[in-house]
Amino acid sequence: MLRAITRLRSYNTKQHSDDTLSKQMRQLVQLRWMAVLGQLLTILVAHYSFGVSLPLGQMFGVLAGLVVFNGLYEISLRVGRPIHTAELFVGLLVDITTLTFQLYLSGGATNPFVFLYVLQVGLAAVLMAAPLAWALLGVATLCFLWLAEKAKPLDLPLDYHLGFESFYVQGMFICLLLNAALLVIFVNRITQTHRERDARLAELRQRAAEEEHILRMGLLASGAAHELGTPLATIAVLLGDWRHMPELKDNPDLNQDIEEMQAQVRRCKSIVSGILMSAGETRGEASGETTVNEFFDELIAEWLDTRKSQELHFENRFGEDVDIASDSVLKQTICNLLDNALEASPLWVGMEVSRDADDLIIRVFDRGPGFDGEVFKHLGQPYQSTKGRPGSGLGLFLVFNVVRTLGGEVQTKNLPGEGAEVILRLPLESLVLKED
Incomplete structure (x- = not known):
């Protein structure tokens, strides 16, 4: 039974450590599916409704690669594969790279959806340690600078004076809403995951304190058992002598009381012996x-x-x-x-x-x-x-x-x-x- 208990404890500990990463990766996968759908709709609307000329074949190819990448992670989560912290970083790095290629094919730094870099860096700040988040910020900055130098600008009219009727202003508005909505949804989910993790950690700390308390009681019980051996043996000898004393031997009521006391002393000695026998044994070894x-x-x-x-x-x-x-x-x-x-x-x-x-x-x-x-x-x-x-x-x-x-x-x-x-x-x- 000891091995069964050990397996249960190790399984629970491992499950607690992996559960948070798995939830975070699952949320990233869900967010990526939303990004795939959003990119597909944006490409189609911009090309066919707004009349923006886009290289559909290349853009759909990038999108297909993102679908394959996310599909592999979806399968790995379903089969229960453990997730590592580095995979979150790699996942966001792939998202930034995919976004960069899509922006390169659709106007570069002049594309209003360039502000989606803020979403990627924001997620990194919430999910990862500061060095990794700063690293992704550096990557996003380099990608923006590269787009500003290498990408061909969008062929859109300079109609900013039209206000919300401007295609560019409409694109920026959609990007703002998308960034804000996804950040609210994802940050709330991550915060809930962190609260659940903190609650589990608090429970584990409470259990550790209780187990330490039990250990102290076990040590005290073992020491008490050693100390009780001699007085119990003395009481057993005295009760045996009393039963043979003439003034008590002829009294049936006292004899019955002495017999009951002897039975209780035997029980106490049995309990003490059991404590001493198990004190040096790991639980379950003698089962x-x-x-x-x-x-x-x-x-x-x-x-x-x-x-x-x-x-x-x-x-x-x-x-x-x-x-x-x-x-x-x-x-x-x-x-x-x-x-x-x-x-x-x-x-x-x-x-x-x-x-x-x-x-x-x-x-x-x-x-x-x-x-x-x-x-x-x-x-x-x-x-x-x-x-x-x-x-x-x-x-x-x-x-x-x-x-x-x-x-x-x-x-x-x-x-x-x-x-x-x-x-x-x-x-x-x-x-x-x-x-x-």
Whole structure:
């Protein structure tokens, strides 16, 4: 199971780092399709409506090259190929080069659409680091200077005095609207992507802090287990001596109390031994193979044997059995839920196991007062409890973290009338014992 957890963590980390670049490239691809359509319409309108003589064959050839380039990126995004930062730079460089050739064939620096360079540089400033953005600005500047020297100007009448009736003014107006609209659309999308990325990073930082907290608790638990070994052994010896004392041996009530104390000491020693055994082991290395049904049958039997519950209603609706790892951490996680339910509802606790496609569903519910409103808002965070005891509120915190590590999710709700319900959804793949 350790290898499954490691794969899930590495996959999630890689997905977080690649997701932003993929979204940005997808938005660039969409913007490029809009540019292809816009260029096609502009060429046709200018040539056939405004009577501007244009080399249609060459301009359509440049446009076809841009279509092929963008189509390849569209396919790569659909198959899930990882995107690198340099590809964003190359993509904008291709856009600038294509725009330059189109302007060269249609008036050069005198073409009102020359201001589309501003859009390309603006996108670079939003998407990339400052050095790359400045580099693209330099490329755009050189392209403009080259167009001013080499390109043939448009054969348009000098009709600027006509105001908006001037073809050139109309072209500049269209270019202004196009630049502004595309910048607003794209910058808003990029800003949303950055907000989502920042939210994911904040979540990862929170998880790292919680895992560090769990590590500290684990170290403290291991140290406490070492320290508790000697006093528990002393108590066990003293209780054994008490049972043979004449004044206590003939008292059945005291004998029964001593027997109960000895049972609880044995349980404490078993818990301490389990902590010490697992302290030096990586999680999952000592896990044996079992099945879903066997795992829960053993868990329920062990829990009933060590807790004083008048009634535990257990229902297994899992169906066809599946091999999984017999993992002590998962067992302790579920026992934490049952313990919380028992404390809230000492007379009745319910548990149901079922399957939803490739997920294991575990429901634990009770007939207690339910979650307090303020605590309900912060479930899954450490020390969120209404018990009023120092150190309480760690049970659900550990449950949330273990389930999240396994790639699952936790849902909590108060039931109508009375009681609360906690639902664990765990992918079965993360529970399978992996062999080398």
